[in-house]
Amino acid sequence: xxxxxxxxxxxxxxxxxxxxxxxxxxxxxxxxxxxxxxxxxxxxxxxxxxxxxxxxxxxxxxxxxxxxxxxxxxxxxxxxxxxxxxxxxxxxxxxxxxxxxxxxxxxxxxxxxxxxxxxxxxxxxxxxxxxxxxxxxxxxxxxxxxxxxxxxxxxxxxxxxxxxxxxxxxxxxxxxxxxxxxxxxxxxxxxxxxxxxxxxxxxxxxxxxxxxxxxxxxxxxxxxxxxxxxxxxxxxxxxxxxxxxxxxxxxxxxxxxxxxxxxxxxxxxxxxxxxxxxxxxxxxxxxxxxxxxxxxxxxxxxxxxxxxxxxxxxxxxxxxxxxxxxxxxxxxxxxxxxxxxxxxxxxxxxxxxxxxxxxxxxxxxxxxxxxxxxxxxxxxxxxxxxxxxxxxxxxxxxxxxxxxxxxxxxxxxxxxxxxxxxxxxxxxxxxxxxxxxxxxxxxxxxxxxxxxxxxxxxxxxxxxxxxxxxxxxxxxxxxxxxxxxxxxxxxxxxxxxxxxxxxxxxxxxxxxxxxxxxxxxxxxxxxxxxxxxxxxxxxxxxxxxxxxxxxxxxxxxxxxxxxxxxxxxxxxxxxxxxxxxxxxxxxxxxxxxxxxxxxxxxxxxxxxxxxxxxxxxxxxxxxxxxxxxxxxxxxxxxxxxxxxxxxxxxxxxxxxxxxxxxxxxxxxxxxxxxxxxxxxxxxxxxxxxxxxx
Ligand code: ADP
Ligand code: MG
Numbered sequence: 001x002x003x004x005x006x007x008x009x010x011x012x013x014x015x016x017x018x019x020x021x022x023x024x025x026x027x028x029x030x031x032x033x034x035x036x037x038x039x040x041x042x043x044x045x046x047x048x049x050x051x052x053x054x055x056x057x058x059x060x061x062x063x064x065x066x067x068x069x070x071x072x073x074x075x076x077x078x079x080x081x082x083x084x085x086x087x088x089x090x091x092x093x094x095x096x097x098x099x100x101x102x103x104x105x106x107x108x109x110x111x112x113x114x115x116x117x118x119x120x121x122x123x124x125x126x127x128x129x130x131x132x133x134x135x136x137x138x139x140x141x142x143x144x145x146x147x148x149x150x151x152x153x154x155x156x157x158x159x160x161x162x163x164x165x166x167x168x169x170x171x172x173x174x175x176x177x178x179x180x181x182x183x184x185x186x187x188x189x190x191x192x193x194x195x196x197x198x199x200x201x202x203x204x205x206x207x208x209x210x211x212x213x214x215x216x217x218x219x220x221x222x223x224x225x226x227x228x229x230x231x232x233x234x235x236x237x238x239x240x241x242x243x244x245x246x247x248x249x250x251x252x253x254x255x256x257x258x259x260x261x262x263x264x265x266x267x268x269x270x271x272x273x274x275x276x277x278x279x280x281x282x283x284x285x286x287x288x289x290x291x292x293x294x295x296x297x298x299x300x301x302x303x304x305x306x307x308x309x310x311x312x313x314x315x316x317x318x319x320x321x322x323x324x325x326x327x328x329x330x331x332x333x334x335x336x337x338x339x340x341x342x343x344x345x346x347x348x349x350x351x352x353x354x355x356x357x358x359x360x361x362x363x364x365x366x367x368x369x370x371x372x373x374x375x376x377x378x379x380x381x382x383x384x385x386x387x388x389x390x391x392x393x394x395x396x397x398x399x400x401x402x403x404x405x406x407x408x409x410x411x412x413x414x415x416x417x418x419x420x421x422x423x424x425x426x427x428x429x430x431x432x433x434x435x436x437x438x439x440x441x442x443x444x445x446x447x448x449x450x451x452x453x454x455x456x457x458x459x460x461x462x463x464x465x466x467x468x469x470x471x472x473x474x475x476x477x478x479x480x481x482x483x484x485x486x487x488x489x490x491x492x493x494x495x496x497x498x499x500x501x502x503x504x505x506x507x508x509x510x511x512x513x514x515x516x517x518x519x520x521x522x523x524x525x526x527x528x529x530x531x532x533x534x535x536x537x538x539x540x541x542x543x544x545x546x547x548x549x550x551x552x553x554x555x556x557x558x559x560x561x562x563x564x565x566x567x568x569x570x571x572x573x574x575x576x577x578x579x580x581x582x583x584x585x586x587x588x589x590x591x592x593x594x595x596x597x598x599x600x601x602x603x604x605x606x607x608x609x610x611x612x613x614x615x616x617x618x619x620x621x622x623x624x625x626x627x628x629x630x631x632x633x634x635x636x637x638x639x640x641x642x643x644x645x646x647x648x649x650x651x652x653x654x655x656x657x658x659x660x661x662x663x664x665x666x667x668x669x670x671x672x673x674x675x676x677x678x679x680x681x682x683x684x685x686x687x688x689x690x691x692x693x
Pocket of ligand 2: 289
């Protein structure tokens with residue numbers, strides 16, 4: 001059978017069951033997904049220099065002739081060190097290979113090779129250690145740019161490159177094109193085949209740029225096609241005339257902020273209008289979105305409807321339930337909690353009261369969209385942290401309330417700049433909560449480098465001594481996640497970032513699992529837990545709960561804790577390799593602390609150099625506290641990708657939300673064009689649907 005885009009990767013020559021399993025960890029289960037597994041960087045091996053011209057520390061390529069064979073010497077613990085001498089017209093050097101005894105067979109005396117790596121010139125000596133080696137073959141050009149892929153255990157760079165090349169040859173022109181000729185022509189984009197060939201094996205920088213443009217456009221287009229809301233004309237929704245929330249406000253121990261009052265007023269007007277509400281409440285962590293949601297629920301319920309509220313994690317659902325069942329319960333409204341762990345009789349009774357209409361409000365996780373969940377009169381659907389759900393999940397919940405005619409309120413803790421929100425969400429109305437409740441403390445923020453490690457550990461101890469807790473966030477789960485590349489980062493040409501600033505960390509990026517161990521050794525008297533997206537939800541919740549209840553002193557994690565968990569007793573947030581996070585993401589993380597009365601701190605650990613843009617970005621974090629301002633800065637600096645991208649952890653849960661290229665996209669115009677093309681397409685779809693019915 002010929003290979004197609006949808007062929008299971010297991011059936012590709014050279015894959016098989018074991019490798020298929022490993023590839024699945026990278027999100028590759030079909031040939032198409034293999035081709036959309038883009039390089040994370042490129043090695044620029046086209047920069048060929050005479051040996052004599054290379055400076056100490058420079059990373060470059062050299063065409064050299066081997067003057068000797070490789071001689072392997074045994075080191076301790078079974079390791080080897082191979083050595084040879086090689087030369088070009090300008091000079092000679094010594095080349096060493098650490099633990100690569102097979103180099104003896106790859107290099108023959110007198111042969112010509114391209115060596116790529118870092119040169120060390122000291123005391124008149126010239127040394128290349130463990131360079132990449134490729135034989136120079138007559139009539140065969142050496143690729144100037146070589147892809148570096150994200151890897152996982154059992155999958156090497158070589159294997160991926162080989163599979164991709166084979167797939168591209170076998171598929172030929174049989175690659176589906178989501179954009180179509182017209183959109184490509186209008187936006188000056190290359191064909192999909194060309195783009196995929198160039199992204200994996202670019203013939204030069206220009207070809208890479210052209211491929212990137214097409215693929216970024218496509219990525220944004222796909223996103224916009226699924227994410228935005230297009231209000232359907234002529235759809236009516238129940239008009240909920242009674243919008244008086246005075247009884248609810250009287251129960252609150254505080255008065256609403258101006259922004260909250262305004263948002264509630266807009267919501268009440270939407271609900272009374274007879275047109276389905278499609279509103280997004282967006283505001284910083286702590287800006288008080290929950291009470292706005294409570295007001296919306298209160299109006300819906302008072303007018304005789306039920307309300308459903310969906311949160312992305314169990315722990316958040318429980319928090320909402322605890323808060324809202326207290327507040328709404330005091331007003332005679334019944335609330336239920338439905339998550340995966342609600343089982344047996346309790347579950348049956350809950351679902352029964354839901355379908356017979358005696359339960360007013362149901363709060364839960366995506367368990368709410370289960371088939372057996374039936375409402376009697378669902379009139380309003382609320383989604384917290386909406387970007388954590390796929391469009392499919394949100395739609396599924398809406399369907400329980402009649403689909404298009406059901407009112408919908410979504411909440412987002414990512415302060416999205418208005419310009420961007422208009423692009424992304426189309427017809428969605430927006431209420432920004434751009435005013436913090438009074439008396440909020442400011443989380444004092446520091447930017448430090450590795451030199452402060454000891455003091456930082458002391459600071460963690462101090463929090464504990466004062467009865468408080470610490471979060472530590474790392475950029476990745478385990479070292480394998482970044483593959484074998486950490487050591488190689490030095491010779492990477494990474495598109496999108498300035499190599500000197502971001503790609504040259506003095507220490508490899510911290511991985512949550514190993515870092516938790518390191519901290520455990522450094523702080524033996526403290527109880528340290530670790531949580532990351534590769535854990536099962538139940539395991540994750542168990543660790544989170546242990547931290548929330550104070551059993552753990554330190555929680556080491558990836559960005560899973562970005563989601564609005566509330567542990568008021570945590571007073572210190574440490575972010576490792578802070579330069580690897582988007583500003584808006586850092587802002588979110590900082591919002592995890594400063595939730596209680598005690599003074600709180602955020603420490604951004606990074607070895608980036610002073611005077612670099614990466615350092616400047618961190619300075620913005622140190623001096624700015626307004627989420628909307630930070631978001632605007634981020635948008636100007638890094639483009640829209642950061643707002644669209646979800647953390648490392650949802651990659652697995654909602655593959656469709658993953659941005660591979662566009663998170664580096666700096667081109668607002670391209671973004672604008674992609675979103676416009678997508679909206680045109682959606683309107684076209686709606687028209688054809690309309691004609692059918
Ligand atoms: P978020 O927007 O992050 O979801 P929450 O709704 O969880 O924020 O609110 C954070 C905290 O602020 C809660 O403890 C809530 O009771 C409190 N809060 C909300 N609104 C106000 C207000 N207007 N004045 C004082 N405290 C408020
Ligand atoms: Mg919240």
